[in-house]
Amino acid sequence: MTAEREPEEIPQSPTIPSPYGDGPIPTYRHLKLSAFWFATNFLWGALITIMLPNELKHIAPHSRVFALSFLTAVGAIVPILVPLIVGALSDRCANPMGRRRPFIIWGTGINLLGLGLMGLAYHQAGVLSLNLGHEPTWLEGATALLTSPGFLLFLAAFMVVQFGNNIATAAYTGLIPDLVPQNQRGAASGYMAIMSQVGTLAGVVFSGIILGPFPEGIKYFVLAAVLALVAIITVTGIRETPLPKAPDKIDWSTYAKSLWIDPRKHQDFAWVWITRFLVMLGFYAVIPYINYYLTDVIKIEKPDGPAAILTATILVFSTFSGFYGGVLSDRIGRKRVVFIANLSMALVGLGFIFCRSFAEVMIVGIIFGLGYGAYVSVDWALGTDVLPSKDDAAKEMAVWHIAMTLPQTIAAPVAGMLIESFGKSAMYKGDDLIVHYTPGGYSAVFFVASVCFGAGALLLRNVRSVK
Numbered sequence: 492m493t494a495e496r497e498p499e500e501i502p503q504s505p506t507i508p509s510p511y512g513d514g515p516i517p518t519y520r521h522l523k524l525s526a527f528w529f530a531t532n533f534l535w536g537a538l539i540t541i542m543l544p545n546e547l548k549h550i551a552p553h554s555r556v557f558a559l560s561f562l563t564a565v566g567a568i569v570p571i572l573v574p575l576i577v578g579a580l581s582d583r584c585a586n587p588m589g590r591r592r593p594f595i596i597w598g599t600g601i602n603l604l605g606l607g608l609m610g611l612a613y614h615q616a617g618v619l620s621l622n623l624g625h626e627p628t629w630l631e632g633a634t635a636l637l638t639s640p641g642f643l644l645f646l647a648a649f650m651v652v653q654f655g656n657n658i659a660t661a662a663y664t665g666l667i668p669d670l671v672p673q674n675q676r677g678a679a680s681g682y683m684a685i686m687s688q689v690g691t692l693a694g695v696v697f698s699g700i701i702l703g704p705f706p707e708g709i710k711y712f713v714l715a716a717v718l719a720l721v722a723i724i725t726v727t728g729i730r731e732t733p734l735p736k737a738p739d740k741i742d743w744s745t746y747a748k749s750l751w752i753d754p755r756k757h758q759d760f761a762w763v764w765i766t767r768f769l770v771m772l773g774f775y776a777v778i779p780y781i782n783y784y785l786t787d788v789i790k791i792e793k794p795d796g797p798a799a800i801l802t803a804t805i806l807v808f809s810t811f812s813g814f815y816g817g818v819l820s821d822r823i824g825r826k827r828v829v830f831i832a833n834l835s836m837a838l839v840g841l842g843f844i845f846c847r848s849f850a851e852v853m854i855v856g857i858i859f860g861l862g863y864g865a866y867v868s869v870d871w872a873l874g875t876d877v878l879p880s881k882d883d884a885a886k887e888m889a890v891w892h893i894a895m896t897l898p899q900t901i902a903a904p905v906a907g908m909l910i911e912s913f914g915k916s917a918m919y920k921g922d923d924l925i926v927h928y929t930p931g932g933y934s935a936v937f938f939v940a941s942v943c944f945g946a947g948a949l950l951l952r953n954v955r956s957v958k
Contacts, residue, residue: 516675521682523728524670527595527663528683529690530721531656534602534714536694538652539563540802541795542710544782550616550642553926556783557633560907562646563779567899569653574661574892579746581662583738589731591662591669598659599722603715605651610711612648616641659722664892668875669731677825677872684813684868692806693717699799750890752879759877759954760891766947766954767870767894770833773840773943774863775902776936780910788930789849797849805856809864816865825873826951828865833948835862840941844934877954906936 516524544559551558577594584590616639636642671679694714702710752760781801785794816828839862842855878887910932 516671516679520729521679522686523725524666524679525682525686526721526728527659527725528686529693530718530725531660532687532690533694533697533717533721534606534652534656536691536802537698537710537714538694539779540691540695540781541699541799542707544779544798545795546613546645546707550613550645551636551639554633554636555926556780556907556910556928558636558642559779559783560903561633561636562649563775563903564900565646566649566653567896567903569650570657570896571893571900573654573657574664574896575750575890577658577661578665578887579741581665583734583741585734585737587733589733591666592726592729592731594662595659595722595726598655598657598662599718601655601658602652603655603719605648605653605655606711606715606718608648608651609645610708612641612645613707616645661892663725666729666731667871668878670729676875677869680872680875681814681816681868683871684816684864685810687867688806688810688813688864692803692810695799695802695806699795699802703795703799752887752890757877757879760879762950762953763873763877764891764894766829766833766951767874767891768898769943769947769950770836770866770870771895772898772902773836773940773947775899776906776940776943777840777843779903780906780933780936783910783928784843784933785849785852787928788933789847789852791849801849801852801856804853805860805863808857808860809867811864812861813864813868816868825869825876826954828869829873830948830951832862832864832866832869833944833951835859836866837941837945837948840937840944843937873954906939909935909939 543562544555547558547562548555577598581590581594584593586593667676667679667683697713698710702713782794782798785791785797785801789797791797812832816832819828836859839855839859842858843852846852846855874891878891910928913929913932913935915926915928
């Protein structure tokens with residue numbers, strides 16, 4: 492029947508061998524291969540955890556939750572679309588440098604431009620003042636924000652950062668399948684997790700503690716410098732086998748159809764995609780609002796430093812579990828490690844609901860970090876294990892990567908609506924109207940996140956081809 496026909500396939504690029512062969516990959520080469528994960532996570536650790544919440548609190552003090560949820564949701568559209576295009580282009584790139592590195596170079600350049608624009612846009616935005624004489628409603632705050640040229644310019648600059656970063660990382664995700672033998676991907680995924688967690692840790696510590704008192708322009712300069720320097724390490728430190736000749740041009744209509752990976756024929760890929768989607772849905776419901784949670788629930792007036800300390804502590808423990816989780820998964824199986832990690836995140840995530848002091852938040856955060864680190868490292872290896880084809884690795888990794896980016900467009904606004912729906916209180920401090928959201932909204936978000944983590948653990952049993 493017509494309904495059962497496979498979408499027309501695009502011609503695959505030829506299989507090319509890794510320049511490193513099938514032998515063991517030494518530690519120094521793993522570090523060079525994974526170095527760019529440090530850079531990109533340094534960037535997002537600083538922006539998402541510390542800088543954006545603080546900057547939007549300044550730009551839109553009366554509607555900061557809506558501002559952050561809107562910016563996060565709109566910004567996540569780029570990571571959904573760009574990797575699908577760049578993944579296919581890099582699979583067929585016949586540049587003498589290889590398939591992936593040219594895109595890393597160009598993407599990083601655009602990313603650097605976007606960071607410069609964000610720094611300028613923040614200083615041009617000013618403070619959005621409503622002057623209503625009363626506490627603004629959700630609609631009044633949203634309307635004022637979305638008609639503010641300063642905020643819209645800031646949003647546009649953020650989109651440039653997203654665009655450049657996703658050009659680079661979309662091609663970069665194809666390097667592990669390209670260069671690392673399957674029996675070493677757990678270890679490679681562990682190194683990736685270490686560099687990712689350490690990068691996020693460094694970004695949070697630098698932006699929230701070391702550079703906390705400095706102007707935002709200095710912070711953007713540091714982000715740009717780290718991104719550029721570490722990109723050079725990866726680009727110059729690895730080798731790729733170039734394609735012998737350029738494949739046929741892509742028929743984009745046919746390519747769009749080929750993005751459909753039939754879940755009936757590739758069931759394991761589908762289930763891994765679904766479980767990752769659920770876990771990321773829970774994660775991105777929580778992570779953008781940690782800074783505000785510390786302000787509104789834990790009653791910390793200046794949360795940047797404590798947020799940095801909390802995130803840094805979580806990442807130290809997640810880095811530890813990430814490395815050993817990746818290595819352990821090569822021995823006892825990916826599914827077992829991911830199941831335990833997801834289930835622990837589901838149970839421990841509920842603990843944040845009952846925290847009323849920073850010490851309690853730290854204890855819960857440490858235990859959560861152990862589960863999260865193991866999940867991040869092994870989940871990547873699990874994804875590469877169930878790819879339908881290695882020849883189009885970047886394209887298929889881009890489809891798999893949607894399971895991480897799509898939840899950002901859903902989770903952030905839904906979580907923001909939950910927080911807003913439980914109400915807020917306002918009081919004047921001098922001439923300033925200080926707005927606080929109630930703990931009930933944050934409790935609802937943590938509960939929903941824990942349900943997503945638990946579902947991601949339970950549904951993993953449907954994956955059959957991987958232990």
